[in-house]
Amino acid sequence: MRIAILSDIHANREAFEACLGDAERRGAQRLVLLGDIVGYGADPGWAVARAKELAEAGALIVKGNHDAAAVSIEGGMTSAAGAAIAWTRAVLDADAKRFLDLLPIELEDDDRLYVHANAEHPTLWRYIRDAEDARRSLEAVRARVVLCGHTHMPMLYTLTATAKLVSHRPVTEVPVPLIRPRRWLVVIGAVGQPRDGEPAAAYAMLDTQSSELATIRVPYDIAAAAGKIRAAGLPEMLATRLFRGR
Amino acid sequence: MARHDLSEGQEIDGFRIGARLHQGGMAALWEATHPAHDLPLLVKVPRLAEGDDPAAIVSFEMEQMILPRLSGPHVPRFLGAGGFDRQPYLAMERIPGPTLLPLVEELPLRIERIAEIGARVADALDALHRQHVVHLDIKPSNILTRPTGEAVLVDFGLSHHRQLPDLMQEEFRLPYGTAPYMAPEQVMRVRSDPRSDLFALGAMLYFLTTGARPHGDPQRLAGLKRRLWRDPIPPRRLRADCPDWLQEIILRCLEVLPERRHPTAAQLAFDLRHPDRVALTARARKARQDGFVRVMQRRFGRQPRFARPGADSPESGAAAPLVVVAVDLAAEAALLGAMRATLGQILATLPGARLACVYVLQQLISPVGTHDEEERNPHLQRLIELKHWAAPLRLPEGRATFHVLEAASPAAAILDHARLNGVDHIVIGARAQSLRRRVLGSVCAAVASEVPCSVTVVRTRQREQEP
Numbered sequence: 001m002r003i004a005i006l007s008d009i010h011a012n013r014e015a016f017e018a019c020l021g022d023a024e025r026r027g028a029q030r031l032v033l034l035g036d037i038v039g040y041g042a043d044p045g046w047a048v049a050r051a052k053e054l055a056e057a058g059a060l061i062v063k064g065n066h067d068a069a070a071v072s073i074e075g076g077m078t079s080a081a082g083a084a085i086a087w088t089r090a091v092l093d094a095d096a097k098r099f100l101d102l103l104p105i106e107l108e109d110d111d112r113l114y115v116h117a118n119a120e121h122p123t124l125w126r127y128i129r130d131a132e133d134a135r136r137s138l139e140a141v142r143a144r145v146v147l148c149g150h151t152h153m154p155m156l157y158t159l160t161a162t163a164k165l166v167s168h169r170p171v172t173e174v175p176v177p178l179i180r181p182r183r184w185l186v187v188i189g190a191v192g193q194p195r196d197g198e199p200a201a202a203y204a205m206l207d208t209q210s211s212e213l214a215t216i217r218v219p220y221d222i223a224a225a226a227g228k229i230r231a232a233g234l235p236e237m238l239a240t241r242l243f244r245g246r
Numbered sequence: 247m248a249r250h251d252l253s254e255g256q257e258i259d260g261f262r263i264g265a266r267l268h269q270g271g272m273a274a275l276w277e278a279t280h281p282a283h284d285l286p287l288l289v290k291v292p293r294l295a296e297g298d299d300p301a302a303i304v305s306f307e308m309e310q311m312i313l314p315r316l317s318g319p320h321v322p323r324f325l326g327a328g329g330f331d332r333q334p335y336l337a338m339e340r341i342p343g344p345t346l347l348p349l350v351e352e353l354p355l356r357i358e359r360i361a362e363i364g365a366r367v368a369d370a371l372d373a374l375h376r377q378h379v380v381h382l383d384i385k386p387s388n389i390l391t392r393p394t395g396e397a398v399l400v401d402f403g404l405s406h407h408r409q410l411p412d413l414m415q416e417e418f419r420l421p422y423g424t425a426p427y428m429a430p431e432q433v434m435r436v437r438s439d440p441r442s443d444l445f446a447l448g449a450m451l452y453f454l455t456t457g458a459r460p461h462g463d464p465q466r467l468a469g470l471k472r473r474l475w476r477d478p479i480p481p482r483r484l485r486a487d488c489p490d491w492l493q494e495i496i497l498r499c500l501e502v503l504p505e506r507r508h509p510t511a512a513q514l515a516f517d518l519r520h521p522d523r524v525a526l527t528a529r530a531r532k533a534r535q536d537g538f539v540r541v542m543q544r545r546f547g548r549q550p551r552f553a554r555p556g557a558d559s560p561e562s563g564a565a566a567p568l569v570v571v572a573v574d575l576a577a578e579a580a581l582l583g584a585m586r587a588t589l590g591q592i593l594a595t596l597p598g599a600r601l602a603c604v605y606v607l608q609q610l611i612s613p614v615g616t617h618d619e620e621e622r623n624p625h626l627q628r629l630i631e632l633k634h635w636a637a638p639l640r641l642p643e644g645r646a647t648f649h650v651l652e653a654a655s656p657a658a659a660i661l662d663h664a665r666l667n668g669v670d671h672i673v674i675g676a677r678a679q680s681l682r683r684r685v686l687g688s689v690c691a692a693v694a695s696e697v698p699c700s701v702t703v704v705r706t707r708q709r710e711q712e713p
Contacts, residue, residue: 162304
């Protein structure tokens with residue numbers, strides 16, 4: 001089975017649509033969204049409605065920190081993110097908020113665990129930035145493969161037979177065999193706000209038969225997405241960073 | 247974890263196991279058959295007894311990731327694999343015949359034979375490097391030969407794939423590899439430089455030439471590190487008939503810093519096939535090892551710094567292509583000038599590129615008599631003209647070579663040259679319409695349609711002719 005795994009959509013309609021279209025053309029049979037459907041971008045209502053449709057059609061979706069923030073009254077975000085969340089709260093209707101509120105924190109499917117941030121304390125929303133962070137997540141759960149997002153930078157980690165932790169920056173379009181029985185932690189790049197220096201939207205395709213995972217980049221209409229952010233009066237840096245992918 | 251021993255007659259995934267052929271430190275090799283594959287097969291099983299080096303598992307997993315992603319005549323064909331969740335094995339094509347190891351019994355080899363073997367191994371390395379893999383354990387026992395002549399590289403257990411996770415990267419108590427052949431940067435735990443394989447091939451050529459290892463066979467890290475500061479005895483001192491070009495090639499391969507070696511295996515193969523075109527430096531003339539003071543300066547001075555080339559760095563070979571320009575010296579001056587300008591632009595963007603200027607001296611079907619009065623030696627005269635044509639490019643010594651090929655068909659000669667030398671890019675001029683071209687077809691069209699690489703066709707801008 002081919003599973004398209006999308007993370008950190010961040011209310012970027014253009015990037016979300018481009019990735020969904022690409023995944024369909026590549027024959028994805030299942031869809032997984034690793035959270036942060038909203039925040040930063042200017043199309044939260046549309047993004048949540050689309051996610052809801054996808055969920056009704058069988059997509060697996062977990063909650064991200066921005067999804068949680070959009071339905072709570074807590075702060076704790078950087079100023080630009082906080083401003084965007086305040087705006088998002090104001091524009092989302094009750095139905096959309098209820099959908100986000102009811103999203104699970106993590107989901108297990110076969111030998112895979114889907115979670116937005118780290119796996120040992122998922123609701124603390126800690127980043128997985130290095131091999132030690134990855135090791136803690138892998139040691140905290142039983143799933144062979146942990147798939148997460150949150151950092152907006154695609155990355156792969158694996159525990160070798162001698163318990164060493166190896167990290168790898170995936171090369172676009174090159175399938176990496178997640179060899180068994182090795183355990184892997186995969187950080188999926190961001191659909192709606194890439195931060196690895198490459199502005200194209202990122203997602204991943206997992207082939208469960210061959211256990212191969214490929215990172216995919218999809219160009220999208222950045223100018224349109226950025227234009228909407230500016231028109232909505234959101235912080236300017238949320239628009240400019242889309243062009244730079246940083 | 248399941249038992250990993252096999253026995254004769256056992257069957258895994260349709261592979262029927264035959265006799266055990268070899269038991270090594272890391273793995274055992276078994277003969278096998280499979281109803282779907284009508285060729286001799288080999289099944290490799292990692293060695294995993296109590297007390298064995300657990301790195302054998304990691305090494306097996308590395309090979310399991312890399313082998314299925316390789317193709318071409320220079321590697322055994324991958325046919326199937328099983329992981330550690332069941333019975334770990336790797337099934338592949340069995341290459342008949344011995345490795346290069348028995349050659350050791352025949353030393354010293356003839357110089358031509360050494361160059362020929364070296365060129366074939368360099369071809370195989372070039373094919374491997376183009377598939378993003380650094381072998382990191384090149385030695386006679388890991389090289390086989392197909393009946394058709396191609397060298398086949400085996401055992402990718404220590405290899406590095408520049409686009410895949412490197413499971414071996416953290417696996418260092420000692421650097422893994424084979425002591426006599428290990429490049430200095432490999433001793434220092436850099437695993438991503440394809441030029442490490444050129445060092446290993448250089449060590450092998452040194453051994454085949456002199457019967458000695460350039461840096462011995464040290465078993466401890468301090469002994470391995472000696473190659474960072476101690477230069478080998480120049481081959482000619484151990485073998486008086488070692489020609490200067492071969493010493494130049496071998497010592498260049500054995501340079502401590504990868505950037506002083508050949509930029510690519512293709513360029514090394516080219517040198518081994520064209521001894522008369524090797525640019526000779528002080529390496530070719532070197533008569534003895536460096537003196538005490540220089541060696542001590544290296545030993546106690548600043549350590550060489552080795553870069554760690556990444557997946558998309560220029561060391562992957564893309565920035566050091568072999569470019570051929572096929573020059574028709576009889577073409578009009580405007581076209582010859584335009585070709586030079588185009589070539590200048592290409593070379594300016596690729597500082598690592600090497601250029602071969604080729605002219606085909608057409609042999610008539612039935613040569614009548616010898617050379618005419620004015621041109622006693624047309625071959626030499628064309629070579630001079632070719633160099634004259636390239637002079638305005640101001641290429642440094644060693645960056646360009648010049649070749650006058652003699653053939654009945656220029657197109658066929660250029661195609662052969664490109665295929666044999668693994669050329670990446672051909673620059674060729676298209677002449678204006680002529681009667682001859684209409685009748686015979688153009689050389690340029692024939693080359694462009696058949697050659698297995700990029701072709702730039704240079705044409706001078708012309709006004710459309712009125713009907």
